[in-house]
Every structure is written in structure tokens, then in C-alpha cells.
Amino acid sequence: MVDEDSYFVRIVPLFCSVLTELQKVGELYYLAHKLVSANPDLPAAWFTVGCYYFLIKKFDLARKYFNKAKNMDKNFAASWIAFGHSFAA
Numbered sequence: 001m002v003d004e005d006s007y008f009v010r011i012v013p014l015f016c017s018v019l020t021e022l023q024k025v026g027e028l029y030y031l032a033h034k035l036v037s038a039n040p041d042l043p044a045a046w047f048t049v050g051c052y053y054f055l056i057k058k059f060d061l062a063r064k065y066f067n068k069a070k071n072m073d074k075n076f077a078a079s080w081i082a083f084g085h086s087f088a089a
Helices: 007-021 025-038 043-055 059-073 079-089
Strands: none
Touching: 007 025, 007 043, 007 079, 025 043, 043 059, 043 079, 059 079
């Protein structure tokens, strides 16, 4: 779905969560790079970066990017939840 329409941002948090759960490091890295390059003002792009760092167990960097995403959009619930999870990991 993301390959067909990379700007369909409503599915990005769910898609990132699935990639994280399945431990698809390469795919998550590629998606994060693609989203940040295309639109660095998109909170979902930085959320994706945070998911990548969470997956490779760099929790301090994951917190940094989840925080960046939630500061860009205070109502972006996925970034708040992931930010909390990064402290529990």
C-alpha cells in the first residue's frame, strides 16, 4: 500500500508497527528514509525513524524522534504511545 501511495499517511503508524513487530529492519529503514526525504515536515516520517531506532534497540534515539513527531503534532497518538514504550523497553 505504501509503495502505491507513499503520501497515504494515515496508514503509516499501523504499517510501522507491523514492520516493527515483524522485525523488518531493512524495510523500516527504507520507508523512514523515503518518508523523511519526501516530506521532512510530516510527523509520521519522524515517527517512522523512531520506530526504526526502537527496533534496533537504540531507545535514546527512538525517544528523540518520537518526541520530535509528537511536538510537530500534539494529537498524533501513535507517537505518544511509542514515546512511552521507549521508556519501558
